[in-house]
Amino acid sequence: MRIPSDLVRTIRDSSNLAALTGAGVSQESGLRTFRDKLESSSEAEKPLWAQYKPEDLATPEAFERNPSLVWEFYAMRRLKAGEVRPNPGHIALAEIGQRAPHFTLITQNVDGLHQRAGSTDVIELHGNITRVRCTHGCGVFTEWIDSPGGVPDCPQCGAKLRPDVGRFGELLPHKELEQAVEAARESKVFFSIGTSGLVQPAASLALMAKQAGAVLVEINPEDTPLTPLVDFFLQGKSGEVLPEMVRRVWD
Numbered sequence: 298m299r300i301p302s303d304l305v306r307t308i309r310d311s312s313n314l315a316a317l318t319g320a321g322v323s324q325e326s327g328l329r330t331f332r333d334k335l336e337s338s339s340e341a342e343k344p345l346w347a348q349y350k351p352e353d354l355a356t357p358e359a360f361e362r363n364p365s366l367v368w369e370f371y372a373m374r375r376l377k378a379g380e381v382r383p384n385p386g387h388i389a390l391a392e393i394g395q396r397a398p399h400f401t402l403i404t405q406n407v408d409g410l411h412q413r414a415g416s417t418d419v420i421e422l423h424g425n426i427t428r429v430r431c432t433h434g435c436g437v438f439t440e441w442i443d444s445p446g447g448v449p450d451c452p453q454c455g456a457k458l459r460p461d462v463g464r465f466g467e468l469l470p471h472k473e474l475e476q477a478v479e480a481a482r483e484s485k486v487f488f489s490i491g492t493s494g495l496v497q498p499a500a501s502l503a504l505m506a507k508q509a510g511a512v513l514v515e516i517n518p519e520d521t522p523l524t525p526l527v528d529f530f531l532q533g534k535s536g537e538v539l540p541e542m543v544r545r546v547w548d
Contacts, residue, residue: 298538300545304529307512308486308546315401315484316390317477317502318535319492321517323406325536326381355464360432364457365447371460375426375441378407383414386490386535389543391415396547401480405492405499407462420476422469422499428461437461469498481506490516490535494523503527 308314351370353359360367391414394400403420404411409427411419429449430437433456442449448457463469477499481487487506494500503523507513515527516538524530531538 298531298533298541300531300538300542301529304512304514305542305545308542311485311512313399313483313485314393314397314488315403315480315486315506315511316393316488316490317481317492317499318390318402318404318406318411318490319496319499320406321491321493322384322386322404322535323381323408323410324491325386325534326384326410328378328381328408328410352465355462356466357464358466360459360464364459368448368460371426371462372443375460378409378426381408381410383410384536386539387411387414387416389535389539390490392543392547393539396543401476401484403477403480403499403502405496420473420480422463422473422477424460424462424470426460426462429458430461432456432459474498477502478505481511482509484509484511486514487511488514488516489521489523489527490539492517492521494521 354367354370387410390402390411394402394416401420402411402416403422405423407421407423407426409425427441428437428439429442431451431454433451433454435451435453438458442458450456451458481502482505484506487503489503492499494503503513504526507526512529513527514529514531515521515523516531516533516535518532518534
């Protein structure tokens with residue numbers, strides 16, 4: 298992948314960088330996307346939740362109807378996230394965080410792979426599947442709690458716990474969204490990486506950055522609705538493009 302020289306110069310001259318990552322980045326680690334279902338050799342071997350659309354499980358109403366079913370679905374996702382490793386794209390983003398004067402990493406992913414690669418202070422718009430929180434608002438617990446009896450109870454109030462992951466119909470966490478908007482508007486170069494550009498409000502961040510004067514860079518294997526608006530479209534996998542960009546800019 299050839300990184301344009303004018304983009305290299307722009308990044309070198311910019312004191313404030315920001316990036317938004319989506320499912321495509323984690324897909325390169327072998328992690329299937331949210332809507333993918335677990336494959337098995339026969340219908341009889343598939344778990345009960347595989348009979349449902351993921352969108353029908355990732356809602357507050359689904360958890361109210363059948364918390365054990367939903368818990369099993371998220372437990373599977375957590376297990377799969379733990380089985381894969383950060384890829385060169387994750388590692389390159391961690392390197393940018395170490396080398397750039399100021400870099401903000403925003404992600405729509407919930408798998409924690411950015412942190413495992415070495416990134417710090419990641420803004421997680423959709424939460425993190427390795428955490429749980431109380432359904433009654435006691436707080437967030439940093440370790441997943443397994444319960445042989447099904448859905449575990451909050452150790453403080455006894456209400457049911459839920460994965461600390463955003464669900465359809467829920468607002469994004471206010472603090473994280475504010476931080477992401479501020480980072481986008483203050484950035485001089487904004488990267489949109491491995492995201493479809495369709496999921497709101499995260500998809501608006503790139504437009505906010507451009508409207509505020511940032512150079513907009515997209516890294517994706519395929520065109521997206523954002524592509525016609527960007528200043529640089531680097532077509533390819535983030536695990537290939539990002540390491541080369543780091544090498545060109547900082548080595």
